[in-house]
Amino acid sequence: MTSTAPRHPFPEALRAQLQQRFGNRFQVGAEFRRQHAHTLSVISNQPPDAVVQPLSRDEVVDIVHLCSEHDVPMIPFGAGTSLEGHVNAPRGGLCIDMGLMRRIITVHAEDLDCVIEPGVTRKFLNENLRDSGLFFPIDPGADASLGGMVSTRASGTNAVRYGTMRDNVISLEAVLADGSVVRTGGRARKSSAGYDLARLLTGAEGTLGIVTEITLRLHGIPEAIAGGICPFPSVRAACDAAIVTIQSGLPVARIELLDALQVKACNAYSRLTMPEQPMLFLEFHGSDAGVAEQARRFGEIAAEFGAGAFQWTAKPEERSKLWQARHDVYWATRGLAPGLSSISTDVCVPISRLADCVEATQADIAATGLIAPIVGHVGDGNFHLGLMFDPEKAGENERVAAFLDRLIERALSMEGTCTGEHGIGQGKVKYMKREHGAATLAMMASIKHALDPRGLMNPGKILPMD
């Protein structure tokens, strides 16, 4: 991907001002800049002109005023784990690395919430919450920053029970393009007091403002956790069992599909001996009696769909081994074809269409001659492909691009979305019109223009560059 937008030189006056104000928290070295742009897929690395690391909301305000004066793009950066080029700087500009703003400001255990800075990562937060008996459930796999998770509207394996970032952000503080500081509300669990700005900023990928403080919902660490795996004769049987599980109100915490190729990859990478057929990985949260009942009821449902034995355990070490294998699918997939490049992509459809979508996609993978194991958050109708290919091979990039177009067309034709949780970034801008239509996209563009008339906030993400 190359940008055709104008890229102006970084103003010398701004560089001097930032240098003086931020000292060694302002960097212009090439490698540092490269690491502050996209590094995780075949989307090209488009580094910013400079990187600054603020320590406070007030420093962010000053940075925004300075960039605004000099008409310089601002790209907020969390942990750099996003997958669609969200942190690239196609017009150059200043990367605002929030990594040093990583204070856990307050934990309100009685209210099941906490107030944190955006650079706090998911694992760091949970390590610090442990003594409170609470945890933050959203788990996108990578140890992402919470600011980044807010901005991409992240979710992950246990969204089926705990929701996505949309459901777990109580309120936000953000700095807008004009340098004003907004707070979207207090700590009340619900409010009907005006426009839902917290939800507008959640998933806005930094294009409307820079998140500087986050109030998050927390949950009690379950008394008991049980997990297990269950093989199915087909992807369809596994999806049908998942549908009935959800419909029956079973409060499953995780229900993940791996197709046969993904199981094979996991066996090889994680030294497991699972039967190489479609598999559901499950986790149940509750009381000791509760998780046992949930596991029993799931086993009965699975049996109706021809599943093999449902093996489950409440022992932490056995559970962890299984879920580690699930979390390592990215590396397991790469192990299938060492030396090739990989793309991780996701789509999401209504759960009733999931089996159709996965089966048609598997057929397309076979017909196209690609290596692409599938893993899905089936309780949400969301699935991922790890797509391995050789970008140097003649025609390969075009073949992959055409396959991705078909995948997204298929999901949209089933009333789904081009991304359930990875976000639009740069990689999926081209699908926005097809998904939303011209009028809805114009509504998004109106909002963007009203709040950032000069297009300085993370340009080229979600909406095309002017």
Place this chain on the structure above:
Amino acid sequence: MTSTAPRHPFPEALRAQLQQRFGNRFQVGAEFRRQHAHTLSVISNQPPDAVVQPLSRDEVVDIVHLCSEHDVPMIPFGAGTSLEGHVNAPRGGLCIDMGLMRRIITVHAEDLDCVIEPGVTRKFLNENLRDSGLFFPIDPGADASLGGMVSTRASGTNAVRYGTMRDNVISLEAVLADGSVVRTGGRARKSSAGYDLARLLTGAEGTLGIVTEITLRLHGIPEAIAGGICPFPSVRAACDAAIVTIQSGLPVARIELLDALQVKACNAYSRLTMPEQPMLFLEFHGSDAGVAEQARRFGEIAAEFGAGAFQWTAKPEERSKLWQARHDVYWATRGLAPGLSSISTDVCVPISRLADCVEATQADIAATGLIAPIVGHVGDGNFHLGLMFDPEKAGENERVAAFLDRLIERALSMEGTCTGEHGIGQGKVKYMKREHGAATLAMMASIKHALDPRGLMNPGKILPMD
């Protein structure tokens, strides 16, 4: 409340066009217009100049184009059950009564969703869902239209388990001020594809567009439902028991506080013999074994806080009788002081501050000499006052207004909100700046101005009129 904004005569040409196009679905009679404005509290009735009843999205588009040509305000109307003057027409204009758009378009049982028109009411929807084994849980008390519930971001007694409208709207279709039709997404359970326009329109009170189609999340009707009541020695003890219940992860479906005065009113109105002390009403959803376990665990928690016996039942008729009393608190409250006017208002605070807020409010009620029983959705930190007073008595309006100011100031000082579920309408516009601050309010105004530059969509609601 009186409006100082200009009120232009309704254009004769528009009247003729609407008359011709809509026949007897276009009305200008005084009584019909009065019924299509605010009727439920002391907020004055400000009728529109005319009322039209569209049958389809395309008719709404035509109406919006016509009003726009003639620069005439548009006020969407559902069932007229809102409490803060949302349906008043302070600048005159056309009421768009969505009541005839009441089709249930599709129920997707496997996906636990349905697609409906906005005039469908909550009870009508649930009656029509019964055979599917599904239900729509949000219950604000009144038989509101779903379009109105979307627009006020309604919730109610079982939001503690099922969330609010924010959590249960999957996507929306809406007609914007320029007549364009937007769709905020498909039917996927989650999406990261751009700005969350569904959440922006939910709670926008018709000020950004007119909702013409709603895709809602549904839930399985629980296998078993149990309910009961539990008396406490004090409001604080009841709130503390509620906090521990929520913290322990007990998936209570409803947990409602009634203060002693409210219990007295309910006893009188519903012919019950509850002890006249603070009381929690509870409901549990789950399997037979599950609800029994939940009730047992709640009983243990309640006992730690000095509660009297927790009496519960899974028998539908006994449960219904109790919950009918809860739903009839509005009438029970009016029965406390026949002939007086009443205001129903709500605030919401973090649950840890709920007892403080309720106790301070009770003291203020006593000091001010008002009659105002309290009922609260304590799982959410949300409580209501039914405030009885005589608007004809000298100084009474000022006394009530000052009391309401103190109530909201108190909630805001505890990191709460001026409304948990009733919305802003006209009644709480004056508190928006205090709650959100100038910068956040300016952000809301920017969005409003970008999408409705001439301020024709439900003027005077949420934001002050220009």
